[in-house]
Amino acid sequence: MVVNRLRRGYTWVWQTVGRHLKLSPPSSCDVGGYVGSTQGHEVRYWLQTGLRKGTYIYDNYLRLFGLDKDELTGLTICDFGCGPLGGIPSVLPDVKVAYPLDVLADEYNKWGACRFHIYPVRDYRTPLPDHICDVCFCTNALDHVPEPVRVATEIARLLKPGGSLYLHVHLRRSDQLNKAHRYVVSEDMVRDWLHEYFTFESVGVDWDWPNDEPDLTMLYAHLVRCPVAEPVAEEDAAGHESRLDVLGPTD
Numbered sequence: 001m002v003v004n005r006l007r008r009g010y011t012w013v014w015q016t017v018g019r020h021l022k023l024s025p026p027s028s029c030d031v032g033g034y035v036g037s038t039q040g041h042e043v044r045y046w047l048q049t050g051l052r053k054g055t056y057i058y059d060n061y062l063r064l065f066g067l068d069k070d071e072l073t074g075l076t077i078c079d080f081g082c083g084p085l086g087g088i089p090s091v092l093p094d095v096k097v098a099y100p101l102d103v104l105a106d107e108y109n110k111w112g113a114c115r116f117h118i119y120p121v122r123d124y125r126t127p128l129p130d131h132i133c134d135v136c137f138c139t140n141a142l143d144h145v146p147e148p149v150r151v152a153t154e155i156a157r158l159l160k161p162g163g164s165l166y167l168h169v170h171l172r173r174s175d176q177l178n179k180a181h182r183y184v185v186s187e188d189m190v191r192d193w194l195h196e197y198f199t200f201e202s203v204g205v206d207w208d209w210p211n212d213e214p215d216l217t218m219l220y221a222h223l224v225r226c227p228v229a230e231p232v233a234e235e236d237a238a239g240h241e242s243r244l245d246v247l248g249p250t251d
């Protein structure tokens with residue numbers, strides 16, 4: 001019990017000031033209410049390893065997608081499943097508005113490792129209005145969620161028609177699953193999840209060099225949000241004249 005208290009105390013010190021003083025991260029972390037869950041593994045990973053690695057990975061993703069930081073200047077950008085560092089917006093000097101989005105936003109915001117506020121994703125919904133983003137990134141996150149179609153639907157809601165989604169996802173075989181990565185993913189599945197709202201501009205499959213994770217294959221893609229259909233009056237949709245055309249104002 002005393003050991004647990006000391007461990008929790010050290011975790012707290014490290015989360016608040018220790019990282020900045022370059023203290024070693026705790027070897028075992030207090031993952032609070034997330035213990036035993038997938039989110040507990042996520043929290044532990046970031047506290048023990050991920051935060052220390054820093055943001056270089058996001059520069060790697062930009063190279064993977066063939067993007068210059070300049071071409072993202074002045075855009076509104078979200079990053080779905082961004083992690084505690086805020087994802088790709090964290091390495092963009094001149095982003096107009098950044099919306100890092102994560103299911104663990106409340107926890108991550110407490111750590112203060114991201115220069116932007118991280119917005120919560122609750123049951124696949126974010127508190128943002130429709131069609132506000134020019135670009136969305138989603139890296140190393142879609143294979144972590146049980147219902148990827150709901151992620152695709154929410155990203156489609158956030159993106160402007162013609163907006164870009166840059167996606168990176170691990171294609172995991174059944175022998176590559178573990179407690180934090182529970183789902184097999186294939187290229188066909190990814191296409192199936194996204195085809196309703198997006199056209200695929202380019203797709204690549206390669207070993208995961210941005211992360212340098214051994215023996216993991218990634219799919220990376222640039223997708224474009226399809227035009228949003230304007231709402232159509234029911235009778236128009238059925239090919240009939242609109243009621244307003246038939247009935248005058250006094251009828």
Ligand SMILES: C[S@@+](CC[C@H](N)C(=O)[O-])C[C@H]1O[C@@H](n2cnc3c(N)ncnc32)[C@H](O)[C@@H]1O
Pocket residue numbers: 042057080081082083084087101102103104121124138139140141144145
């Ligand atoms: C492996 S991390 C990747 C973080 C970051 N995108 C990167 O590439 O470094 C996966 C992230 O997805 C988030 N995540 C998992 N399920 C989610 C969901 N249903 N909605 C939003 N984010 C989710 C996790 O909390 C975690 O921060």
